[in-house]
Structure formats: C-alpha cells, structure tokens
Amino acid sequence: MVVDLSVNVGGLKLANPVMPASGTFAEGLAGVIAFDSLGAMVTKTITAELRGGNPTPRVAEVRNGMLNSIGIPSKGITYFLEQTLPFYRQFNSPLVVSISAPTMDAFAEAAALLDVDGIAAIEANISCPNIEEDGKAFAMNAVSTSQVVTRLRAATSKPIWAKLTPNTGDISSVARAAEEAGADALVVANTILAMSIDIESFRPTLGNIMGGMSGPAVKPILVRMTHQCAKAVRIPIIGCGGISTTEDAVEYMLAGATAVQVGTATFLRPKAMIEIIAGLSTFCARKGIGRVAELTGAVVELDMEMSASEALP
Amino acid sequence: MQSMLAPSVHDSSAPQGDVDDVVATVVSHQRVNAEYNLLVLAAQAPACNAVAGQFFNLECPSDGDDQPFFRRPMSTYKADPVRGEVEFLYKVTGAGTRGLATLNAGDEMRILGPLGHGFTLDPAWKNIVILGRGVGLATLAPLAELAAANGVGVTAIISARGPEQVMSVERFSALGARIETVLDSDGSSAPDNVEAVLRALHGQGYADALFTCGSNRLMLLMQRLGAELNIPGQVAMEQHMACGLGMCFCCVRNFKVGDKVDSRRVCWDGPVFDLQEALSW
Ligand SMILES: Cc1cc2nc3c(=O)[nH]c(=O)nc-3n(C[C@H](O)[C@H](O)[C@H](O)COP(=O)(O)OP(=O)(O)OC[C@H]3O[C@@H](n4cnc5c(N)ncnc54)[C@H](O)[C@@H]3O)c2cc1C
Numbered sequence: 001m002v003v004d005l006s007v008n009v010g011g012l013k014l015a016n017p018v019m020p021a022s023g024t025f026a027e028g029l030a031g032v033i034a035f036d037s038l039g040a041m042v043t044k045t046i047t048a049e050l051r052g053g054n055p056t057p058r059v060a061e062v063r064n065g066m067l068n069s070i071g072i073p074s075k076g077i078t079y080f081l082e083q084t085l086p087f088y089r090q091f092n093s094p095l096v097v098s099i100s101a102p103t104m105d106a107f108a109e110a111a112a113l114l115d116v117d118g119i120a121a122i123e124a125n126i127s128c129p130n131i132e133e134d135g136k137a138f139a140m141n142a143v144s145t146s147q148v149v150t151r152l153r154a155a156t157s158k159p160i161w162a163k164l165t166p167n168t169g170d171i172s173s174v175a176r177a178a179e180e181a182g183a184d185a186l187v188v189a190n191t192i193l194a195m196s197i198d199i200e201s202f203r204p205t206l207g208n209i210m211g212g213m214s215g216p217a218v219k220p221i222l223v224r225m226t227h228q229c230a231k232a233v234r235i236p237i238i239g240c241g242g243i244s245t246t247e248d249a250v251e252y253m254l255a256g257a258t259a260v261q262v263g264t265a266t267f268l269r270p271k272a273m274i275e276i277i278a279g280l281s282t283f284c285a286r287k288g289i290g291r292v293a294e295l296t297g298a299v300v301e302l303d304m305e306m307s308a309s310e311a312l313p
Numbered sequence: 314m315q316s317m318l319a320p321s322v323h324d325s326s327a328p329q330g331d332v333d334d335v336v337a338t339v340v341s342h343q344r345v346n347a348e349y350n351l352l353v354l355a356a357q358a359p360a361c362n363a364v365a366g367q368f369f370n371l372e373c374p375s376d377g378d379d380q381p382f383f384r385r386p387m388s389t390y391k392a393d394p395v396r397g398e399v400e401f402l403y404k405v406t407g408a409g410t411r412g413l414a415t416l417n418a419g420d421e422m423r424i425l426g427p428l429g430h431g432f433t434l435d436p437a438w439k440n441i442v443i444l445g446r447g448v449g450l451a452t453l454a455p456l457a458e459l460a461a462a463n464g465v466g467v468t469a470i471i472s473a474r475g476p477e478q479v480m481s482v483e484r485f486s487a488l489g490a491r492i493e494t495v496l497d498s499d500g501s502s503a504p505d506n507v508e509a510v511l512r513a514l515h516g517q518g519y520a521d522a523l524f525t526c527g528s529n530r531l532m533l534l535m536q537r538l539g540a541e542l543n544i545p546g547q548v549a550m551e552q553h554m555a556c557g558l559g560m561c562f563c564c565v566r567n568f569k570v571g572d573k574v575d576s577r578r579v580c581w582d583g584p585v586f587d588l589q590e591a592l593s594w
C-alpha cells in the first residue's frame with residue numbers, strides 16, 4: 001500500500017509531516033541524513049542583532065530529558081542571508097527561518113528582512129523574553145501575542161508560524177489570539193521552564209540557573225497542549241515536544257497536529273527524523289490509512305458523561 | 314589530510330569528512346589500570362577512518378540507576394581502516410562511562426563519528442613535543458602515530474599522579490618516541506620542572522611544535538612558552554556536549570583571536586585549536 005505522506009500546513013505543502021525543531025538542527029546534520037527527505041528544514045532562531053548566548057554549562061541531563069539554557073547566540077540576519085541561506089538553497093525541502101526579537105518593532109523588522117527567495121515561512125519564536133513586558137515571553141499572554149503577530153503579519157507576505165510557549169496558564173487563548181492576528185500555523189510548543197541542582201556541589205546544573213526542559217519526559221504535557229490548541233483554532237498545528245519515535249509522532253497527530261517537529265531526539269539519534277518518516281508509512285499501511293493527514297485530530301473523544309454514570313455504583 | 318591550521322578550520326561550513334551513526338560491535342574491553350578501560354570496537358568506514366584528534370559521540374548503555382541521556386564524547390585512541398576497528402581509552406567517572414564499562418565482547422552500540430577537526434602537521438616540522446595527562450594521552454596517542462608516519466620525531470612527556478597512572482608508554486615507545494615521565498608523587502610534574510624539560514627540549518631542537526590535552530595548567534604553561542620561544546602549537550579541548558555535530562551550541566568556549574574574543578563550538582570548530590588562541594578552562 002502506498003501511503004500519501006504529504007500534508008498542508010497553512011498553504012504550504014510538505015512532502016511529509018516531519019521536520020526539525022528550531023535549535024536542534026544545523027548544517028552539520030547534512031553529513032548524516034539527506035535534508036531533501038525532510039518535510040521542511042527549520043533553522044535555529046536568529047535575531048537581527050549579534051548575540052552571545054548564555055554562560056556554560058548550557059545543558060544538563062535529567063531523567064528522560066534535558067535542560068538547556070543555550071540562549072539565542074546569533075550572528076545576525078545579514079550574516080544569515082549571506083553565509084547560511086546559500087547552504088540551505090542547495091536543498092529542495094522548504095526552509096523555515098525561526099526569528100526572535102526583544103521588541104515588537106524589532107520582530108517586524110526582522111521578518112521584513114527575510115522576505116527573500118528561498119525562505120518558505122517564518123517561524124516566530126515568541127517564547128523569548130519581551131523587554132517591553134518586563135522580560136515575560138510574548139506568548140505568555142494573549143494580548144502581547146496578538147500585538148506581535150499583528151505586526152509580523154503586516155511586515156511580511158511569507159506564511160507565519162507562531163511558536164507558543166507552554167509557560168502560560170491558558171494556552172488556548174494565546175493560540176486563538178495568534179490565529180486572529182493572522183498566524184498561518186502554530187508550533188506547540190517550546191521548552192518548559194525548569195531547574196535542577198547538583199546535590200554534590202550544591203550548584204544549579206546550568207550556568208544560567210534556569211533553562212528549558214525538552215525530551216521524552218515533556219511529551220504528555222505538550223500532547224495535552226496540542227490537543228487544547230487544536231480545539232481552540234482552525235489553523236494547522238505543528239506538534240513539538242519529546243517526539244523520538246513514529247508512535248510519538250502519531251500520538252501528536254491524533255491529538256490534532258498536522259505536522260511534527262523533532263528536537264532533542266536528533267541529538268541522541270541523528271537519523272531519528274528519517275526513521276520516523278519511514279515509520280509513518282509503515283504505521284498507516286498497517287492501519288489501512290491511505291493519507292497520513294487522516295490522522296490529524298482523529299483521537300476518539302471519550303463520552304465523559306456515559307463513563308461517569310457507568311462508574312456509579 | 315587537512316591543511317595547516319588555516320582560518321577555514323573555524324568556518325562553520327567547513328566540511329568534516331564522512332560522518333555516520335553506525336552500530337559497532339565490541340571486539341574486546343579491558344581494564345588498563347584502576348581507572349582506565351580500553352574499548353575496541355569493530356566498525357566499518359567511516360568510523361575506522363578517524364584521524365588523530367577526532368572523536369565520537371558514544372551511546373552509553375543504561376545500568377540500574379545510571380541512565381545516561383546524552384551520548385558521551387570520546388577521542389579516538391586508535392583507528393585502523395585495515396582491520397575495521399576503532400579504539401577508545403576512557404576513565405570511568407560517572408553515569409555514562411559506568412554504563413560503557415558494562416559492555417562485553419559481542420555487544421553492540423551506536424557510535425556517531427568521526428567528528429570534529431583533528432591535529433594538523435606542518436611539513437616543515439622535524440620534531441614535535443606532546444605533553445599530556447590522564448585521558449589527554451588517549452587523544453594524543455594517535456598524533457604520535459601520525460607524526461611517525463610522516464617522519465616527524467616525537468618526544469612524549471607523560472604526566473600522571475603516580476607510576477600506576479602512567480599509560481600509553483608502549484604506544485609511544487613502539488613509534489620510537491622519546492619518553493619523559495613526570496609524576497606528582499615525586500614532584501617531577503611540578504610546572505617549574507615541566508618548564509625546564511620543555512626548555513631543554515627546545516634548546517636541543519626537539520620542539521618545532523607543541524601539543525597538549527587534558528590539563529589546563531599544562532596548556533597555560535605550553536602557551537606561555539610557545540609565545541615566548543615562538544613555537545606553534547595545538548591543544549585538544551573538552552566541553553560538555555549534546556549533539557557533537559555543531560547544532561546545539563552547548564559546547565562553546567571562548568578563544569582569543571587577535572584582540573577579540575570569539576566563541577566557538579568545541580565539537581564543530583575543534584576539538585583541536587591553535588594553542589595561542591585557547592583561553593583558560
Ligand atoms: C572531545 C572530547 C574527547 C574526550 N575524550 C575522552 C577520552 O578519550 N577518554 C575519556 O575518558 N574521556 C574523554 N572525554 C571526557 C568524557 O567525555 C567525559 O569524561 C564523559 O563524558 C564523562 O561522562 P560520565 O557520564 O561518565 O560522567 P558524568 O560526570 O556523570 O557526566 C555528566 C555530564 O557531564 C559531561 N561531562 C563530564 N565530564 C566531562 C568532560 N571532561 N568533558 C566533557 N563533558 C563532560 C558528560 O558528557 C555528561 O553530559 C572527552 C571529552 C570530549 C569533549
């Protein structure tokens with residue numbers, strides 16, 4: 001059985017639903033996997049200005065996951081356009097460029113600079129500190145999400161993917177705000193704010209004290225958020241968080257994701273994305289599913305009332 | 314071979330040669346002394362084509378409470394394309410290496426590599442000095458082989474806590490290297506003495522270039538002497554790593570380039586760097 005793996009993410013047709021998560025993918029991986037096999041390529045977040053990133057140690061392991069406080073070291077957008085973009089232009093998979101900025105205006109300016117050939121979409125990493133809001137991430141509340149996405153929408157004709165943060169109390173309203181402001185898709189989501197301490201040295205394990213948690217341990221939390229967002233909006237959702245196997249990717253799609261991003265798993269198994277793409281064909285064929293897109297949102301909702309009354313004595 | 318330590322070594326798009334994530338089989342696994350183990354793996358190309366100074370990202374088995382999440386970076390102690398083997402000399406320090414220590418002949422493990430930029434030799438050099446301590450010697454041993462293959466004379470200064478920790482002497486002497494052992498136990502490893510040894514070697518024409526790995530103190534000493542006596546050098550550095558492929562930017566260190574400080578990824582831009590550009594670690 002030939003399975004159609006293609007999906008449509010807000011008008012952008014991808015050959016398959018699997019792509020890297022920002023910050024876990026770069027040129028070096030091209031030595032190990034074929035980039036043209038990926039549904040899309042997603043860059044590490046870049047900023048217009050030069051940035052150094054955080055102090056080391058920048059990563060620490062926890063059970064079934066990791067913490068990182070890389071920060072966003074960036075050589076700037078001009079460097080990206082001149083030095084990095086030509087590398088990615090060798091490949092046919094669509095290139096998604098992740099951007100960030102400390103203010104709304106700077107965000108819009110960054111997006112405008114990237115309105116060039118060879119870039120298929122802009123992923124707005126609105127999970128980083130917004131200096132106009134005392135360092136709270138834009139995506140921590142619906143109002144700043146709406147404002148920043150509105151500016152981005154006006155600044156570029158490229159599709160905009162808004163990458164949300166799980167570090168908010170109400171991700172559904174943030175998702176709705178992004179949709180209403182003109183986002184073409186949502187990435188759900190970035191890392192979960194976390195901390196760990198080395199009990200021998202009494203020191204935090206990260207130089208930056210706190211960092212973002214990712215890897216298998218975060219998956220159930222982000223599957224839940226993907227599901228909540230899928231219920232709240234009509235634009236496609238790209239699920240992200242702890243995906244390392246085909247089964248994980250299927251779970252996100254059932255929860256409502258149209259596509260998935262694989263992050264930390266690539267550090268442990270550089271071919272993870274390729275294995276997941278192959279696995280999706282095998283899975284769909286086994287289930288008699290002709291198009292992988294049929295998985296999106298196909299979770300069977302339990303009938304809560306009936307289960308509750310059946311549980312009564 | 315790569316060319317001399319040219320600026321292109323630090324270009325983010327510099328090619329690394331063939332890299333792959335392959336399943337390797339344990340050929341043998343032995344204790345070398347109380348702390349170090351020698352792991353010999355059968356692995357086809359590109360793994361067995363690793364050159365001196367390159368490393369691998371090893372998937373370490375879980376064992377009870379030890380559940381290493383990341384892979385662990387480990388230098389190639391020897392790579393033999395003819396036998397299809399690659400060797401690692403490692404010290405058991407924590408969860409990852411304790412997991413490694415559980416491997417038996419016949420077991421399989423994934424290894425990603427060869428990674429990074431190794432040592433380079435300038436054809437003008439007739440004699441080099443290698444100064445290493447602890448696992449630093451694992452990284453430097455293949456350099457001695459590279460030198461011997463290129464007709465370059467080697468003096469290996471092996472620094473250790475005591476006689477029991479001295480390793481790799483046979484590897485170096487089999488290549489005809491001159492060996493000086495300096496120990497903490499008899500005080501001969503003190504910086505003043507090592508400096509005197511280095512100055513003497515330079516005086517005798519044995520130090521056209523300096524190489525080191527494994528000790529910040531020894532690196533600073535070599536750096537100072539290299540600058541004073543105008544001897545080029547290279548240092549292999551370490552940093553915590555996650556991906557090994559230049560993607561995560563967790564393995565950065567600062568380097569001085571002219572009067573600027575440049576942050577570089579140890580896995581991608583190194584692990585071997587120009588001795589004079591390295592900053593204390
Ligand atoms: C390029 C390179 C080559 C290396 N070559 C060798 C070698 O040939 N032989 C050898 O014995 N060791 C070598 N090391 C050091 C080796 O990677 C660490 O000793 C090992 O990661 C320790 O892991 P662990 O789980 O046993 O210890 P833990 O202390 O439990 O490790 C916890 C975390 O710290 C990291 N870490 C701990 N020590 C180091 C270190 N010195 N450098 C980098 N990360 C560290 C681990 O990777 C892990 O993420 C090398 C390191 C690098 C970067």
Ligand SMILES: Cc1cc2nc3c(=O)[nH]c(=O)nc-3n(C[C@H](O)[C@H](O)[C@H](O)COP(=O)(O)O)c2cc1C
Pocket residue numbers: 021022023024044045068070072098125163189190191213214215216218240241242243261262263264265561
């Ligand atoms: C080392 C590292 C660096 C990251 N850098 C970025 C980044 O620059 N921009 C961004 O939007 N997300 C970044 N992320 C978050 C990932 O894109 C992803 O959202 C997160 O890791 C969850 O997915 P995972 O569990 O599959 O890794 C980074 C994650 C890691 C582990």
Ligand code: FES
Pocket residue numbers: 553554555556557558559560561562563564565578579580581
């Ligand atoms: S270990 Fe990931 S960039 Fe070096």
